[in-house]
Amino acid sequence: MSDSRKPADEYVVIRHRPGYRLRRSLILLGFTVVAAVAGYAAGLAQGGFRFSSAEASAEHLLDQVETLQEQYREARQSLINLERGRAIDEQALREARNTMVGLETRISELEADLTFYRNIMAPSETSKGLQVDSFTVTPARSDGTYNFKMVLTQVGNNKSYISGLVAVNVIGTQEGEKEVIALRDLSDEIDDLGVKFRFRYFQDIEGTLRLPDGFAPYEIQVVAQAEGRKASQSERTFDWKDLTEN
Structure with a gap:
């Protein structure tokens, strides 16, 4: 029998890797800073920068650093939120498990009580x-x-x-x-x-x-x-x- 599922019905499972986005942001930050510094040094070596151009480049780099720092802070906050969310999920799971254990214990107690009263009201012939x-x-x-x-x-x-x-x-x-x-x-x-x-x-x-x-x-x-x-x-x-x- 052929599979009648359409391609739209298929799902893709993506592994969740905590901290992956933060590490990627940090790597991009490193490459950006290195590229900017390398470009600035190359310009100085070729004598193509005048003093005003150097000031403009410095201001541009400063803006980039501030932007990347802001991105870093946002990524760090996202990581903290993820860690807190995971801790909250784990705590909720523990509480759910404890609740289930308590309910199972209570159910066992109630079943024992039910058996006790049933035996009193409807006993066997050998236990009266x-x-x-x-x-x-x-x-x-x-x-x-x-x-x-x-x-x-x-x-x-x-x-x-x-x-x-x-x-x-x-x-x-x-x-x-x-x-x-x-x-x-x-x-x-x-x-x-x-x-x-x-x-x-x-x-x-x-x-x-x-x-x-x-x-x-x-x-x-x-x-x-x-x-x-x-x-x-x-x-x-x-x-x-x-x-x-x-």
Whole structure:
């Protein structure tokens, strides 16, 4: 099949070379000055210049120098404008990239929230009722201190409230021996072995915990126990390394 494009439809790509016009102007300036000086010297050597002619030539050269200096200043300003434009373009590009990263992060967060609510409202057959949805820890300013957050959900039948207690144990080693420490012994915000909850869709439980010196955690065990008409139990174990590396 022949190419139906007309010559007018073809494009020519010209490489952009910053500073090329400035360098060309400077080269022309150099050649002009050299030619003028050479011509003036040749005239003197032949004795063809009178004093008045020399003055006129000097004035003419001075005018040319001033003109070329003005052209040089304009070319230099053009180069500065190009450099500023390039810097502005690069800054705009960086800002656009940062905006895109922020939007992608926000989209991921919204998609995660959407999945979270969908799972609550339309769960699978194997995940209904009280659920331990997640447990997260983030390092605080002090060494060995972490902020924690756990999320409990009621999946599927959430027309009425669900209530009960949730217990958290941190499992690790102390001086080579396995040790299980209740969350109330690590957090000043929790007084009982179990934290009370009551919610319809989900509930966040947040606080701060501090690990004892020499204690190396490797798991967090969460056990939620619902009471009353919706009595049920949900249990999950979280790997400490996975929690702190995310």
